[in-house]
Amino acid sequence: xxxxxxxxxPIIPAKPEVNIVLxxxxxxxxxxxxxxxxxxxxxxxxxRKHSDAIETALGTTGIYLHHPKVRExxxxxxxxxxxxxxxx
Numbered sequence: 001x002x003x004x005x006x007x008x009x010p011i012i013p014a015k016p017e018v019n020i021v022l023x024x025x026x027x028x029x030x031x032x033x034x035x036x037x038x039x040x041x042x043x044x045x046x047x048r049k050h051s052d053a054i055e056t057a058l059g060t061t062g063i064y065l066h067h068p069k070v071r072e073x074x075x076x077x078x079x080x081x082x083x084x085x086x087x088x
Contacts, residue, residue: 029063034073037065041085048085 024032036055041048055065063070 026063029058029061030067030069030073033058033063033065033067033070035083037070037074038077038082039085040082042087045087046085047088 033055036051036058039048039051043049043052058064
């Protein structure tokens with residue numbers, strides 16, 4: 001004969017999301033954008049997704065990849081360079 005019983009699992013409350021507000025000068029934002037566009041890896045399953053989100057946020061302020069000052073900072077690298085992340 002079949003039997004069944006109900007098993008209650010404890011509910012683990014979700015951790016609240018913490019947001020960080022970072023205030024940057026334009027020069028600092030340009031530098032950060034230059035670093036973010038140098039990040040490589042899979043855009044959905046590696047830490048690169050965070051750099052893409054930061055790039056998007058900076059873009060809404062007028063700091064974007066083809067901004068002349070961002071291109072100038074990237075030119076200071078001397079050779080093409082990247083920061084590459086493996087997948088999670």
